[in-house]
Amino acid sequence: MRNMIRGAVALTLPLVLPAALAAAPAHAGAGPPGAREGWRLVADEPFDRRLDSGRAPWKRDGDGPSSPYHVDMYDNDGAYFDTVGGPAFRERLAEMKTYRQSFRFGERGWLTAELAARDTDGDGRPDRVPTLTSRKGVAHLEEPAHQGGVVIRSTRDLPAEYRVEMTLRGLDFGGQRNGSWDYPDGRINGYSPEGCKTNFPWASGGDFSRPECEWADVRTDSNGFYYMSIMDYRRVAPHNNVFIHAHRKVAMDGYNRYKYTGSGLLYCNPATGEYEPYSAGTGNGVNALFMTDDRRYATMPGTEYLMDSECGFRKGGAIVSAVDMKPELLPEEPYTFAIERRDGAYTMEMSGVFAHVGEATFRYTRAFVQDGEPIWHYNQRPDEYDGRFNADWTWEGPGGTLTDRDTWPAGSAYPDRFMIGDPHMNFYEGKAQVDDVRLYVPR
Incomplete structure (x- = not known):
């Protein structure tokens, strides 16, 4: 279902979807702040209390099965990288050490901050660490180097049905500013101009024996930020980008x-309903991605994308930005992002002032399985899924052949945990301001 609310007029363009799944937009009602029609607020973080990651210790993460951050073969020291990188991967990995911060906050500790940084000079301390602080009722996520990460996540599993939302009050993670990718202060797409910045030491192929500065340049590749994502594992935290791409539901x-x-990215113009080249936008787009079980990449475990927008539906191919934001209007004109799980479907919602249409709300809904396409790892319980989309994924490289067996077997279950921030430890740097993280359940 595609649904745009603009001013007082609602334009509804239905996909082939049962009417029972056409959930009404969650408008703020006449009740208290945060009221949403059909939902009951159960947790709210306005960031009015002091929050300072500098008060939490940095701890070395030695990786491996004994690490509390161990998940699978795509971990920072995972067998996948031994396979595609060969012995050179271990040599490169030994050139850095990972440190992490983790602490709970909010009422009854319902939120957790996860930060990561690297020690690259061998002095036993993480370098250029990210921070999470609160000032004047707003959370500040600051990441001075792309070799770290900072996210806010749910501490516990989300319920069977829920709505989770956040308000964005500031954004400086790349994109054009005043019509330019190169900023007056010398930054390039939000990245500092100092030193080399590459995706070292994680990639899906190539020569892993190269020195760090000869790996792919992230400055001239991409920057970004996760406004809201639902992940399929419990201890959501920064990892390499390959790992993150294997663990997103929506x-x-x-x-x-x-x-x-190039042709790998498109903008949807919501006013005309027509796709436009990426260069027609400002590089401040929002992608609304439902992940499905097909592999998007031949050499890495990223799942394929199902993308709804006012321009229609697309599976795979060019990544579609559903809207183009206007960061220069922040904080006076904030944005709200929400994800709902209800009645056997996920809904993604974004509200704010967007290019071409002004102030508007867009909602996109897909059933857990729709037109034969599942949302990746949607089942929170084993009885919600029968194993029909199970598969083996096989990888080959200088390190031999590796098979990831039973990527979605019968009897499996995957929690819903939300995430806000930058989880990539080899891409993205910048600053963002977040407010009013809220969790609702149906009334």
Whole structure:
């Protein structure tokens, strides 16, 4: 279902979807702040209390099965990288150490901050660490180096049905500013101009023996931010980008490609309902991605994308930005992002002032399985899924052959945990201001 609310007029363009799944937009009602029609607020973080990640210790993460952050073969030290990188991967990995911060906050600790950074000079301390602080009722996520990460996540599993939302009051994670990718202060797509910035030491192929500065340049590739994503594992935290791409159920994010002119990205113009080249926008788009079981990439475990927008539905191919934001209007004109799970479907919602249409709300809904396409790892319980989309994924490289067996077997279950921030430890840097993280359940 595609649904745009603009001013007082609602334009509804239905997909082939049962009417029972056409959930009404969650308008703010006449009740208290945060009231949403049909939902009951059960947790709210306005960031009015002091929050300072500098008060939490940095702890070395040694990776491996004993690490509390261990998940699978796509971990930072995972067998996948031994396979595609060969012995050179371990040599490169030994050149850095990972440190992490983790602490709970909010009422009864319902939220958790997860931060990560690297020690690259071997002095036993993380370098250029990210921070999470609160000032004047707003959370500030600051990441001075792309080799770290900072996210806010739910501490516990989300319920069977829920709505989770956040308000964005500031954004500086790339995209054009005043019509340029190159900023007056010398930054390039939001990245500092100092030193080399590459995706080292994680990639899906290539020569892993290269020195760090000869790996792919992230400045001239992309910057970005996750406005709201639902992940399929419990201890959501920064990892390499390959890992993150294997563990998303649904996501609203920015993928801001520096001066990109290729055919792999498109903008939807919601006023005309027509797709436009990426260069027609400002690089501040929001991608609304439902992940499905097909592999998007031949050499890495990213799941394929199902993308609804006012321009229609697309599976795979060019990544579609559903809207183009206007960061220069922040904080006076904030944005709200929400994800709902209800009545056997996920809904992604974005509200604010967007290019071409002004102030508007857009909602996109897909059933857990619709037209034969499942949302990746949608089942929170084993009895919600019968194993029909199970598969084996096989990888080959200098390190041999590796098979990831039973990627979605019968009897499996995957929690819903939300995430806001930058989870990529080899891409993205910048600053963002977040407010009013809220969790609702149906009335």
